[in-house]
Amino acid sequence: MHLKSNLKKKYQRVFEGIAKQGDATLLNNIYTDLYITQGGSEQVNTEHEVRQIEVTSRRHESQEIQVECTHLFKPGKDKKIKTVLTKGVAGIGKSVSVQKFVLDWAEGKENQDISFIFPLPFREMNLQDKEKQSLMDLITQFFPETKGLNLAKRNMYKVLFILDGLDEFRLPLNFKDNETLCDVLSPASLDVLLTNLIKGNLLPSALIWITTRPAAASKIPPYCIDQVTEIRGFNDTQKEEYFRKRFTDENQFKEIIDHIIKSKSLFIMCHIPVFCWISATVLQNILEMKTNNNLKNNQSNDASKTLQESNTEDTPKTLTQMYTHFLRFQIQQSRRKYDGEYTPDVSWDKDAILSLGKLAFQQLERNNVIFYESDLEACGIDVYKASVYSGMCTQIFKEETGIILGTMYCFVHLSIQEFIAALYAHLFLDIHKKSVFVHESTEQDSKKETLTDLLKTVVDKALESDNGHLDLFLRFLLGLSLQSNRLLLQGLLTQQDENDQSKKEIVQYIKQKFEANLSPERSINLFYCLNELNDQTLVKEIQTHLSKGSLSSAELSPAQWSAMAFVLLTSKEEQEEFELQKFKKSDECLIRLSAVIKNSKIALLNDCDLTDRSCSALATVLASDTSLKELNMNNNNLQDPGVKLLCTGLENLKCELEILRLSDCGITEEGYKALASALRSNPSHLIELDLTGNDPGQSGVKELSDLLQDPNCKLKTLRFLGTAADKACQDVNRVLGENLLLLRELNLSELGLSGLNKLAAVLQDKHCKLNKLILNNSDITEEDCCILTSALNSNPSNLTELNLSGTKLRNSGMKIFSTLFKNEKCSLQKLMFNCISITEEGCAALASAFNSNPSNLIELDLSENKLGNSGVTEISTLLANSQCTLQILRLSDCSITEEGYKALASALRSNPSHLIELDLKGNDPGQSGVKQITDLLQDPNCHLKTLRFLGPAADEACQYVIKVQGENPLLLKELNLSLHELGDTRVNQIAALLQDKHCKLNTLILCGCCITEKQCFILTSTLKSNPSHLRELDLSGNKIENKGVKHLCDLLIDFHCKMERLRLRGCDMTDEGCSALTSALKSNPSHLRELDLSENKLGDSGFENISNLLKNPECKLEILALCKCSIKEKQCVFLTSALKSNPSHLRELDLSGNVLKHTRVNKFYDILKESRFKLERLRLRYCAIKAEDCSALTSALKSKSSHLRELALSGNELGQLGATNLCDILMNPQCKLEKLELVTLYCTAVTV
Known part of the structure; x- marks a missing residue:
């Protein structure tokens, strides 16, 4: 594929610092991964980009999600990633990242699912004319090998457009008002093409990657972006990796990296890859000069001296010194290239530097980094000479030729532009004795201005700036005011006598500015300014605070915090214990001072309002060569994300932490799992872990407790609970x-x-x-x-x-x-x-x-x-x-x-x-x-x-009744289970039902149910516990015998028993049972109204007891049935005698089935004549009554005192005469009889 081949040739080499001049290096040999994070603010960052890097250096390892450059378009959780916007300050590595991405694709290493990648740098797309062209025309113009390619077929190809350097594009990108364009073959202005491509109207399936400096990011509407990433440059590890790749000589590498690390301001700037290149260039040249001088002078004894030890006055320690050396070496290189010889003294072309400086200064004021011919001409630079400048200062100023626009110019990096601008300000003052900020039209032309006046003016202007765009310019300006730095520019700048008073004056002026309510960014920059002036007084003040123990967060300004970090980091004393509360309880403070924690054995960070932001910084500390053995994070709201970040350090085999306290840190099950996983990965050092006051979820405790079974685990104290709970x-x-x-x-x-x-x-x-x-x-x-x-x-x-x-x-x-x-x-x-x-x-x-x-x-x-x-x-x-x-x-x-x-x-x-x-x-x-x-x-x-x-048993009975009768017994008043053989189980269940107060039965009929004496006991015992509702009980036809009757008597004698009807017909009861029964009824006789003892062998004593019951004046018995009881004459006498003595209650008497001879029954008939005897119904069926017995009966019926209303005589041998006499009696007006039963014939009274 021609496109891949051509892109590989184009992108496989990198020209560090410039695009076309200098020595090319294979990208894969020098490339160092950059720290890229997901997310970022959509607002424009108004800080100076170098300040952004300084802040990033303290926070980028503790925030957000790291993204690998090759995985930019990996789908997210909720959506596909189609358009990515990557932000980064100038020189941070955006274009190199693009180059590496394209090279990996072209070499077949990554993202092979993409069919075509089209890198389209914005600076090369800047149009001079409003020429219209189609998207396919634009692609073909950049990549002629694609001519004939048909991208109009949707989804046939997966295409990626890389739009690099949005901040360098000079067209408006009018997303709101531009026309909609959907055809890749339709011509339109470049502005219209790009807005429709980014919005997805052109090639909707195409992937888009846009890179930009932060200030220009707002040009793209948020709705067009699926993911925002930010290149944070090199972290500390990547800085070392860069220098290691750059210097293959191990000794040379160590010497250079040691010097960079010891010069803190330089080390921070090395987050910017371009600055790493500048530093590497300068320090390599210094080392080469030292080696050459030593060889020339045979000074072998000095060969082992480090950069810090030899030529200390020439070794750069500040930004100004570094950039000054860089300028000198580039001029010397150009002289060597064009003149063929090397001299230690620099021959300066002052006019050229002035013209270049004017361009740098004016464009800095306008915030421009790309210049065109008109910009150069305005500064008196001939366009032809611009190429000479570019050739002479190959690493400072460069020209590029865009495919469409033509030639454009820029400084290699914004910081170089700011340094040249600061140099110009000094040159301008030397020549004209006035400030570059004083315009020619003002009245101040005749007034001479001193260097101190200029410096004060720029300090004020830098502090007034909202975006800090003069911050670095000010630092360079101040640094160049020192005679030690001006010596390096001898022949270019006027050499001045050392003037301590002038330096003191500007230092004091800067310190006075701290008294104002400055933003942290401005304050910190002033501290760096003091560093450029080699003034350490502020540092010494912090050291005094520390020595007196008078430090508090309320007393420190942001600049002092910077000084504090500097003091602690450069302290020669080993930090045994670091306590964050002595400084400031915040994530920011911890992150600023994390390097101090790294050098301490014990870190007390408890109760400091820390969150997960701090944990990533601490993880880095734990994963490094640190002295830290004990870490106390108690009472900080770290939560699971924070603990997970911390675990990335704990699981590192370099981590030798022995004690970790995380009580009351808002950790849940997820965090406990992360801790367990980390300690499984690195189990050999931690001996104490405190997790009291957290919430481990369902399995958190088990996850960690299981670790104790691991023979490799050295954990001796695993604390979840307080003392009492433990x-x-x-x-x-x-x-x-x-x-x-x-x-x-x-x-x-x-x-x-x-x-x-x-x-x-x-x-x-x-x-x-x-x-x-x-x-x-x-x-x-x-x-x-x-x-x-x-x-x-x-x-x-x-x-x-x-x-x-x-x-x-x-x-x-x-x-x-x-x-x-x-x-x-x-x-x-x-x-x-x-x-x-x-x-x-x-x-x-x-x-x-x-x-x-x-x-x-x-x-x-x-x-x-x-x-x-x-x-x-x-x-x-x-x-x-x-x-x-x-x-x-x-x-x-x-x-x-x-x-x-x-x-x-x-x-x-x-x-x-x-x-x-x-x-x-x-x-x-x-x-x-x-x-x-x-x-x-x-x-x-x-x-x-x-x-x-x-209850269960009663419920079973209930279900049984419902099944048998189809009704809920709890809603019934009468329950009739006659002729159902119940058995022990069912009787027990029915007993349970009867016992329950929900059961409101008045009538219980259990005739012919084969109830035994034992079952009778169960029933009566139950009824005793709930006797108040039952009014009628019929146990007829059950062989309960005397024992059963006696059990029943226990119920009848109960005071709560309200039994009114009791039927015990055919229960195999004898005189013994009858005696017990009548005795019970005599003790509680007031409720019973009906008693049926038929078909039982009661005997003489039984009848005698019944008679005694009837004689009882409290007996209210109204119905008495004694059918088939084999009544004898004596027994009939007992009964007649009883009825005579207490005749007023009985209303119905049934003596059917007993042989009542003439002598026995006549005495009974006599009672019917008594007015006190209230009997209304008399049944004498099958009693062997003959015709001759009828005269006594008819006599009684004729009596006025008789109350009898119903008489049953069927089954007797009355004959025709007896029947006629009885029927005639009905006609007697004295007779009250209403019903007469003779065999099957009922005679009714006739009213005469």
Whole structure:
């Protein structure tokens, strides 16, 4: 590919300092990586570019993200990178970076996915005419080998345009008003072409890389840029790398780099690659001169002397000296080139220097760095002679030929232009005795001006400048005022006598300026100015402050801070301990003094408001050959980004740090992982690590604790907790055999007070990540509550479940805990407060707290507390809160009645969408409570899935009844399970149901259910515990026998028993059981109204006991059934006698199925005639009554006193006569009989 081949030839060599003259060097041999960072301010930086470098030298290693030049277009997290803007001051290496990028592509090393790269330098695109051309024409003009290339086919080629040197472009780039252009073949002005290319209208898929000095960056609208990068030049390591590549001789390299490092102002300027080249050129020439002189004079003894030791007066230590030497050597080189000989004295062409100086000065005032023929002519420079200047001073002034515009001119670097301008100012003063700032038209032409006047004028002008564009000019101007520097320019500048007074005057004038409210930039520049004047008084003042211990941040100006850094860095005393608080608590101060930290053994940086900015500087320190063994960063908000930066130093094998303190630094899990990773990479030195007061997340503690198992790890002390918490942690470890900090659930039931105190110390530490804490049945007092809540309030974000069931929390404790529940950071989701002796008061405190912070709680257990209806009403206010997301609520055995149930139902109707489980076991819902709640299940908005009124056994019974009868027994008043064989399990379940207060059955019918004596005991025991509702019990047809009856009697004698109807037909009861039964009924006879003992063998004693019961005046029995009881005459006598003595209550008597002979029954008929006997229904079916017995019966029925309304005689042998007599009686007006049952025929009374 011809394009790659041609670009490789063009870019493989570099001409340091110039573009075309001088010795070329292979770029790959001399190239040193530059420090490039992602991001940067979109605002224009108004500082002098050298000042920007000085600031960068202190901060570029501690900020932002480093970007490799070859990866500029690597896609970001959120978007593709299409257009990149790279900023950098003059000489920082922008164009060399472009050259290296293109060369790597052309050589097939990098970015081979790019089809074509088109480097288009702005300076070569400056148009003289408003000539129109298409984008393809422009490309072909620069790269003829691409003729015929069709870029119009979208996405066929991946193309990169590199637009280098935006600051040198003189066209406006009118992004706002320029026409839109989309066709690469359509002609337009260069301004229109470039704005449409950058905006993406032309070749939308093309990549664009723009380089510029910072001041011109604002020419490109931010919306056109995907990524901004900044070239920060060389960092300290890269400076050394540059000089090492430049000087292959190791001794020569060491001598030069040592000199540069010791001269701090020079070392800072070496961030600029061009200045490295200048310094290398000057110092190499000095070394060569020294070597030549030594050989010539045979001074072998001096050959080993360093730059610092030999010819100290000639070795440059300041910027002025360096640039003066540079100028001298370039003039000497030109003389050697053109005259063929070398002389130590320089033959100056003063006129040429004056013309060149005038150009430099005037263009400096206008902030121009590129000049054209008109600019040269205005300064009296013949265009032809310009080429001579360029040839004579090949490394100072250069000419270039643009493809379109033609010839243009510039100084190799802005600093050289400023030096030549300062030299011109001195020359102008020497010749004209006036300042270059005094224009010819002014009246001051006749007034002679001194050098001091000029210097004061320039000091004032530099301080007035907003952008500091005269700062370096001033430093050069001051430096050239020293006689020692003027000697180097002998023959060019007038040599003056040493005038200490003049120097003192300008030094004092500068120091007075510090008293004004100067910006830090201006103040620091004045310090450098004093350095150029070799004045050390300010440094000595700082040293005095240090020696007296009177230093404070409020007393120091920015210039003094610069002096402070200089003093500490040049101090010959070894720094044992560095304490940042003695200076200034800030990132900036630490970064300025990081080199001092490097030379110290202990760095105390705690409580200094440091952030992650400081960490990168410290990482550099740790990764270097440093004396640092102990680093204290406690109580600084470093956070994870800061720790990660610090870890880049810790993981370096050069790092020999032994103690690192990072307590309360805002570090989380991510930071802990970074620390663990770093210490795995370099485990052999750190012996103590303090991380107390940080938040390690879910796995941070484990990440670091696992390191202790590494045999290579020398870590002996790993501190996460304070003293008290650490002791508690050890205690738990000893008891449970586990590290408390690694646990998520802790069960310390039965904990004592001392244990709680220790536990609280752990809980309040963020290293504790317990999710579940169980302290049930612990002896916790009110004081303990305060301790526990205080701890949890200080670290509330992890605990999600708290179990204090069975403790003596009480209302006072609940009020204390409510302060935790109100905490917005509280993450508690499950609270187990079962049986903690709280009442309505405690409930109100809890509800109020969660009403203010309801969003996390999903499960609440308040069972077995006497909340009552008032307490439940408080809870209901929480449930009704629309922000409440409670899913499970347990209120079993909380003394809730119907009123409380209604409150709950109302709350759930207003906020039905969250609660899925409600437990109300062991409460008394009254008549409608259950229905109030169960009706909610019909609401389509209600998500309630589990509504629990009953215990497991009772619930099983409930489900059984629903299955059998299709109805919920909790809503029934009568339950009939007759003829279902229940068995032990089912009887136990039904018993549990009957025992629950939610069960409101009045009638229980269990006929023919095969209930045994044992099961009867279970049922009656259950009914004893909840006897107040049952009014009717029917156990007929079950063989409970006497023992079963006796169990039943235990229920009947209960004072709370309100049984009204009891049916025990066919239960295999004998006189023994009957005796027990009647005895029980006599002790509590006032409620029973119906008793059915039919089909039992009661015997004489049984009937006698029944008779005694009936005789009891408190007996209110109204219905008595004794069918098929084998009643004998004696038994009938007992019964008749009893009814005579207490005849007023019985209303119905059923003696069916008993053989009642004539003699037995006639006496009974006589009772019917008594008005006191209120019997209304009499059943004598199948009693063997014959026709002859009817006369006594009809006589009784005719009696006015008889109350009988219904008579059943079916199944008897009455015959026709007996039946007729009985039917006739119905016609008797005295007879009150309304129904008469004879076989299947019912006779009704007829009103006559």
